[in-house]
Amino acid sequence: MSYSEQMLDALESGDMAKARDDFQQVLAHDDDETKYNLAGELYALGFTGQAQRLYEELLGKYPDEDDIRTSLADIATSNGDADKALKYLSEISPDSDAYVQSLIAAADVYQTQGLYEVSEQKLLTAARLAPDEPIITFALGELYFAWGKDEQANAAYSQLISEGEETIAGVDILARQASTLANLGQYEEAIDAYEAVAEGALTIDDRFSLGSLYLQLQEYGKAAKILQDVIDADSSYANAYLPLAQALRQDQREDAALTVVQNGVAVDDTNPQLYLLGAQLALRAADTDLAKRYLQHARQIDPEDQTIMLAWSNLLLQTGEDQANIDFLSAIDNSGDIDPQIYWNLAKSYDRLDQVEKARENYLLAFRPFQDQPDFLHDLIDFFQSTGATAELKAALTRYLALVPDDDDMQARLDELNDEAD
Numbered sequence: 001m002s003y004s005e006q007m008l009d010a011l012e013s014g015d016m017a018k019a020r021d022d023f024q025q026v027l028a029h030d031d032d033e034t035k036y037n038l039a040g041e042l043y044a045l046g047f048t049g050q051a052q053r054l055y056e057e058l059l060g061k062y063p064d065e066d067d068i069r070t071s072l073a074d075i076a077t078s079n080g081d082a083d084k085a086l087k088y089l090s091e092i093s094p095d096s097d098a099y100v101q102s103l104i105a106a107a108d109v110y111q112t113q114g115l116y117e118v119s120e121q122k123l124l125t126a127a128r129l130a131p132d133e134p135i136i137t138f139a140l141g142e143l144y145f146a147w148g149k150d151e152q153a154n155a156a157y158s159q160l161i162s163e164g165e166e167t168i169a170g171v172d173i174l175a176r177q178a179s180t181l182a183n184l185g186q187y188e189e190a191i192d193a194y195e196a197v198a199e200g201a202l203t204i205d206d207r208f209s210l211g212s213l214y215l216q217l218q219e220y221g222k223a224a225k226i227l228q229d230v231i232d233a234d235s236s237y238a239n240a241y242l243p244l245a246q247a248l249r250q251d252q253r254e255d256a257a258l259t260v261v262q263n264g265v266a267v268d269d270t271n272p273q274l275y276l277l278g279a280q281l282a283l284r285a286a287d288t289d290l291a292k293r294y295l296q297h298a299r300q301i302d303p304e305d306q307t308i309m310l311a312w313s314n315l316l317l318q319t320g321e322d323q324a325n326i327d328f329l330s331a332i333d334n335s336g337d338i339d340p341q342i343y344w345n346l347a348k349s350y351d352r353l354d355q356v357e358k359a360r361e362n363y364l365l366a367f368r369p370f371q372d373q374p375d376f377l378h379d380l381i382d383f384f385q386s387t388g389a390t391a392e393l394k395a396a397l398t399r400y401l402a403l404v405p406d407d408d409d410m411q412a413r414l415d416e417l418n419d420e421a422d
Contacts (some may be wrong), residue, residue, distance in 0.1 A: 002026075002030055002034050003022050003023075003025040003026045003029055003030050004022075004026050004030050004034050004035070004037070004038040004041075006018075006022045006025075007019050007022035007023055007026060007038070008038070008041060010022055011045065011047075023050055026038060026054075027053075027054075027057070032058060032061065032062075035054050035057070035058060036054070036055075036058055036068075038054060039051045039054035039055050039058070039071070040071070042054070043071065043074070043075065048075050048078060048079065051071075051075060052072065052075045055068050055071050055072050055075070056072065059072065066091075066092045066096045066097070066098035066099075066102070067098050067101075069088045069089065069091055069092055069098070069102070070088070070089070070092070070098055070101050070102055070105050072085075072088045073085040073086075073088040073089045073102070073105050073106075073109075074105060076088065077105070077108065077109050077112065082109050082112065082113055085105070085106075085109050086106060086109055089102045089105055089106045089109075099129070100126050100129050100130045100133070100136075103122045103123065103125055103126040103129075104122070104123065104126055104135065104136065104139055106119075106122050107119040107120075107122035107123045107126070107139060107143065108139070110122065111143055111146060116143065116146075116147045119143055120140075120143060123136060123139050123140050123143060124140075126139075127140070134160055134163060134165050134168060135168060135169075137156050137159055137160055138156070138160060138165075138168045138169070138171075138173075140152075140156045141153050141156030141157045141160070141176065142171075142176075144156060145176065145179070145180060148183075150180045150183040150184050151184070153176075153180045154177060154180040154181065154184065157173050157174075157176055157177035157180065158177065160173050161173055161174060161177065166198075167201075172197055172198070172201045172202075172206075174193055174196055174197050175193070175194065175197045175201065175202060175203070175206045177193050178190045178191075178193035178194040178197070178206070178209070178210075179206075179209060181193055182209055182212075182213055187213050187216050187217050188217065190209075190213055191210065191213050191214070191217070194206060194209070194210045194213070195210075204230055204233055204234055204237065207226055207229060207230050207233075208227070208230050208237065208239065208240055210226055211223050211224075211225075211226035211227035211229075211230060211240070211243065211244075211247075212227075212243050214226065214247075215227075215243050215246060215247050218250070220247045220248075220250040220251040221247075221251055223243065223244075223247040224244060224247040224248050224251055224253075227240050227243055227244035227247060228244060230244075231244065231263075235263075235267065236267060238264070238267050238268035238271070241260055241261065241263065241264025241267065241268070241271075241274060242264065242271060242273055242274045242277065244257075244260050245257040245258075245260040245261050245264065245274070245277055245278075245281070246277065248260060249277070249281065254281055254284055254285070255285070257277075257281055258278065258281040258282065258285060261274055261275075261277055261278035261281060261294075262278070265278065265294075265297075269297070270301060271301075272297075272298040272301040272302040272305060272308060273298075275294040275295065275297045275298035275301070276294070276295070276298050276307065276308055276311055278290075278291075278294040279291040279292075279294040279295045279298070279311060279315070280311070282294060283315070283318070288315070288318075288319060291315060292315065295308065295311055295312050295315060298311075299312060306338075306339045306342075309328075309329075309332060309339075309342075310339060310341050310342065310345070312328065313325050313328060313329055313342070313345045314345070316328065316349075317345060317348060317349065320352075322348075322349035322350075322352050322353050323349075323353065325345060325346075325349045326346060326349050326350065326353075329342050329345060329346050329349075330346070340365070340366050340368075340369040340370065341366075343362040343363075343365040343366035344362070344363075344366040344370060344376060344379070346358075346362040347359045347360075347361075347362035347363040347366060347379075347383070348379060350362060351383055351386075356387055359383060360383070360387070363379075363380055363383060367380070371399065372399075372403065374400060374403050374404050377396055377399060377400040377403070378400065378410075380396050381393060381396045381397055381400060381410070381413070384396055385413070390417065393413075393417065394414065394417050394418075397410055397413055397414040397417070398414065401414060
């Protein structure tokens with residue numbers, strides 16, 4: 001048994017001290033072919049330092065063996081030393097048998113640096129030199145996928161699938177194509193692609209994507225089942241809690257949705273949208289205290305989010321805290337775009353506090369964006385009626401009844417106004 005074999009046995013049994021001793025014997029006694037094979041085994045096992053030492057020794061003896069250079073470049077890349085990797089690769093000439101592999105390796109280095117155009121040129125050159133190599137098509141697909149060029153990525157993956165390629169470098173091609181289709185907004189096609197992947201080949205990220213796609217297509221039961229499976233497989237998968245809760249809510253399982261939110265914030269307390277949804281569900285469950293706590297958390301995380309601000313304002317309105325609502329909304333910076341719902345909420349609180357002029361001012365500010373919304377017009381009608389603004393009341397009633405012609409109460413109010421006018 002060679003020292004290389006003894007070292008591998010020691011590593012397998014976890015005897016690191018013996019493995020270190022055996023490695024010294026490998027350096028002193030094993031032949032070069034055995035060392036080369038051991039270097040590949042060690043690199044695959046993650047012992048890059050020892051693999052690098054063997055490759056460097058062999059390159060010194062065999063400077064024309066460019067395969068060794070590509071291996072050293074791979075190690076340098078995995079160690080984050082892009083300059084060293086590119087130096088090894090630049091030493092490989094175009095007439096070398098390893099040149100195409102060097103182009104693929106260089107493209108990988110440039111991709112990790114975000115230099116997508118350079119990476120693309122390397123791969124296109126490799127494709128011209130070796131047009132029938134699936135690994136190059138795959139590398140192009142992965143580059144375009146990372147680059148956000150989903151049309152090109154989809155074309156590469158489609159070519160591989162048509163050529164009978166199913167898995168390359170541990171990546172399921174059909175699953176990857178499904179991701180690109182989802183990015184392109186082709187949700188049904190993406191689902192078909194995911195469902196065609198061999199059982200057990202979907203990664204947890206793939207399953208999360210599939211569940212999210214079902215949510216997009218409003219297939220809430222399927223979405224909830226798959227996203228729950230994701231969490232059951234890995235309870236720390238924080239991204240799954242919000243869409244799962246959304247799916248359950250839409251599937252009329254609000255108690256279960258609130259439980260998911262409660263579990264989710266225990267895993268990730270930095271997602272304001274999860275707290276916002278939790279507050280909405282808590283209000284539906286008549287748990288005002290929990291809703292307040294969740295909205296306070298959401299405001300701490302993202303104090304400038306107007307959706308969260310309005311949710312807080314709505315809660316203050318619901319609990320009758322009108323002065324607190326006015327103080328809160330009045331402190332919002334209105335120098336930029338402002339949600340007109342803020343004016344509507346201010347108007348309701350001013351109205352309930354009998355501050356008529358301020359209520360009127362804010363109702364008028366809210367009128368243009370909400371003039372075709374029955375709920376707003378209903379509030380405006382009540383306000384005009386309570387303040388005796390007859391002309392404005394008649395106009396608001398007329399507009400409201402054009403939208404809701406079968407509201408007998410509002411029709412009666414308008415008829416009464418018309419009778420009084422006569």
